[in-house]
Amino acid sequence: MITVIEKASGQNLTTLATVLDELDASMDDSARLDRLIASVSSTIARFCNRTFALERVVETFDLSLRTDKLVLSRWPVTEVVSVMINGDTLAPSAWKLGVDGVVYLALPYLGVVEVDYRAGYVLPDSTDRTLPADIEQAALKLINLEWSSRGRDPLLRSEIVEGIGRTDYQVGGVAMPADVASLLAPYVLPGVA
Template identity: 35%
Template sequence: MTLASEELVQTFRFEDHGIRRFSGVGAANPRRHLILARRPVTAVASVVVGDTALQEADFEIDGAAGLLSRLRNDRVSSWHGCHKVVVSFTAGYRLQDAGNDRTLPYDIEKAVIDLVKGARSARKRDPLLKEIEVVDVDRKVFWVGGTPGSSTLPPEIAATLDQWRYVALAA
């Protein structure tokens, strides 16, 4: 997975289990939105249901959330009854090499810069050293194994990136 903008094709296949089995949220909300694999979605090239290409007026995209909704008579409808939906779309951020047209959030860029700075400053020290005390002239405490209660990112960087994190939902 990349942060960079790219063109993607995603296929959704639905089994027909009758009207009582829904993959959407809540019983009154049968398959209202398709969750696209990447975000932000910046363009939708096509949506094909079965063998029929939908017109732009037949769907709506929430690009920031990566949600695709089906419209009927300009109202959100369900994807119920669709056995296969193929969506061609563009998602991701235009990065630094795009010049002034870049769309990468500064929080993400800053987190990467901070990680690189931290790695560079840690090159000359023991990464397992947790504590040094010089009260009566020396005491060193080392981590054994991974650092307890932490992710692979420092807490302040993880907090900065939390708003951009993908939440995986099990089917």
């Protein structure tokens, strides 16, 4: 279970200024683009099954078997604030954070373990951003796709007008475009069915 202690101020994976430049749009479109940025950012977070923004969380593990490794759900981990076992805070010498984002305990433990840590990326609205460029590029590609298709029937797949004409419609949900999915592939967390 994860409890957010310090929530990020936003979740947008790109900025309005970047989108205006990318689309060569004007500030007159800013309200619509702000909504589109939020929507696309949310879509990418759902697709990747994760939160990208840097947040402080407490993750609780209820261990029924002894273990000396705790695989944290969020990454990249930027800091582990504390590790508690059955209500007692462990000394920093009793655990270490591996480069793989795993907390390694000096001894195997059993019971309720709480790890207080910060994980995620500093988003593009900050000068010290750490969000990988390919994640922002994926957001820009989706925004560009949505922006260029405005005013069209979203279910229209093809239309041929040779004499009589033919219209084909998309059935079911629309998948993530392949080029966007490949940009996001390294950041997707497996889902739990």
